[in-house]
Amino acid sequence: MREWDPRAASPGEIRSLVETLNAVLAADLPDDPPWQDVQVREYLAETMPGERRICWVAEDDRLPEGESRVYGHVSILLLGDIGVLEVLVHPALRRRGLGRQLVGVAARRAYLEGFSSIGVEVIGDTPAIGFYESVGFEREYAETRSVLTLSKVDWEALGSMSNGIAHGYRIEYHPGGPPEELLEAYAQAKQEAPDDDNDLDLAPRSSDPQRLRDSLQTLHKRGLKPYIVLAVHEATGVVAGLTEVVVPAQHPERADQYDTIVVRAHRGHGIDRAIKARMLFELRTAEPGLLEVQTWNARHNESMIKVNAELGFQLDRDWYEYGADVAQLVQTLEPKD
Numbered sequence: 001m002r003e004w005d006p007r008a009a010s011p012g013e014i015r016s017l018v019e020t021l022n023a024v025l026a027a028d029l030p031d032d033p034p035w036q037d038v039q040v041r042e043y044l045a046e047t048m049p050g051e052r053r054i055c056w057v058a059e060d061d062r063l064p065e066g067e068s069r070v071y072g073h074v075s076i077l078l079l080g081d082i083g084v085l086e087v088l089v090h091p092a093l094r095r096r097g098l099g100r101q102l103v104g105v106a107a108r109r110a111y112l113e114g115f116s117s118i119g120v121e122v123i124g125d126t127p128a129i130g131f132y133e134s135v136g137f138e139r140e141y142a143e144t145r146s147v148l149t150l151s152k153v154d155w156e157a158l159g160s161m162s163n164g165i166a167h168g169y170r171i172e173y174h175p176g177g178p179p180e181e182l183l184e185a186y187a188q189a190k191q192e193a194p195d196d197d198n199d200l201d202l203a204p205r206s207s208d209p210q211r212l213r214d215s216l217q218t219l220h221k222r223g224l225k226p227y228i229v230l231a232v233h234e235a236t237g238v239v240a241g242l243t244e245v246v247v248p249a250q251h252p253e254r255a256d257q258y259d260t261i262v263v264r265a266h267r268g269h270g271i272d273r274a275i276k277a278r279m280l281f282e283l284r285t286a287e288p289g290l291l292e293v294q295t296w297n298a299r300h301n302e303s304m305i306k307v308n309a310e311l312g313f314q315l316d317r318d319w320y321e322y323g324a325d326v327a328q329l330v331q332t333l334e335p336k337d
Contacts (some may be wrong), residue, residue, distance in 0.1 A: 039223030225250035257295035
């Protein structure tokens with residue numbers, strides 16, 4: 001095992017890492033599209049200002065010099081007051097202690113960097129649940145993933161939804177992100193995102209203009225193409241609602257839904273359905289290779305789950321955030337003599 005810089009990694013190392021990732025997907029999420037070796041280096045290397053990602057790989061050291069076979073990978077993103085883990089272990093090497101070693105080395109670095117908390121997203125109905133609980137992580141937050149298959153969309157019904165917004169609002173489509181003149185209003189709307197005290201905030205939202213600029217720039221560098229649809233209140237010019245979708249270069253067949261927010265003072269006017277329906281029409285034109293869109297919602301967010309169901313999203317599986325105390329985790333994972 002060694003610390004690993006994706007910027008300096010060889011093409012063979014990147015390809016091998018993608019092969020291991022796809023083996024994990026085939027075992028744990030067989031319906032998810034495999035990753036392509038496209039901008040993977042940038043996906044791993046680029047971070048927001050003030051954040052750092054540190055990576056390690058576990059590889060076969062019996063290969064000739066210049067060849068690489070990556071069987072495991074761990075990264076820790078150091079942001080705010082928490083370190084966020086991502087761990088991959090090839091299915092053929094599970095239950096041999098490699099996962100413990102990978103988490104251990106990342107936890108020790110988090111401890112040395114002065115972090116007291118560490119978090120990780122864990123996919124429901126996978127062996128990762130038992131693994132993280134066995135080393136001391138505790139479940140803090142739960143949400144449900146839903147997936148929309150575009151070939152099954154009722155486009156006629158969707159057209160009615162996209163036109164169902166109340167008088168006095170207009171819908172705007174902005175591929176690449178909101179324009180500069182709307183950034184402040186956009187950031188103001190983002191501040192109304194639901195605040196869930198149980199959420200570990202493993203992916204903080206960008207809710208001020210400069211952070212939004214940084215976030216959009218980082219998305220593009222990582223190979224994540226953002227699409228934005230807004231509802232603008234015509235009388236005041238405020239952003240009354242927004243929805244964000246990102247199409248990753250690494251798996252362009254399936255897009256990721258980010259935030260959908262309707263400002264409290266403008267709820268009850270059909271904004272949420274209209275902007276999400278308009279987004280799907282725009283994606284159908286802009287991304288002809290796109291097959292699916294996935295989204296995550298807190299279990300208690302019944303209104304958005306209902307809207308998604310009306311659009312055609314199907315409930316898929318639960319997704320969890322787990323947290324651990326760094327010092328305790330280091331002690332638990334310390335190699336025994």
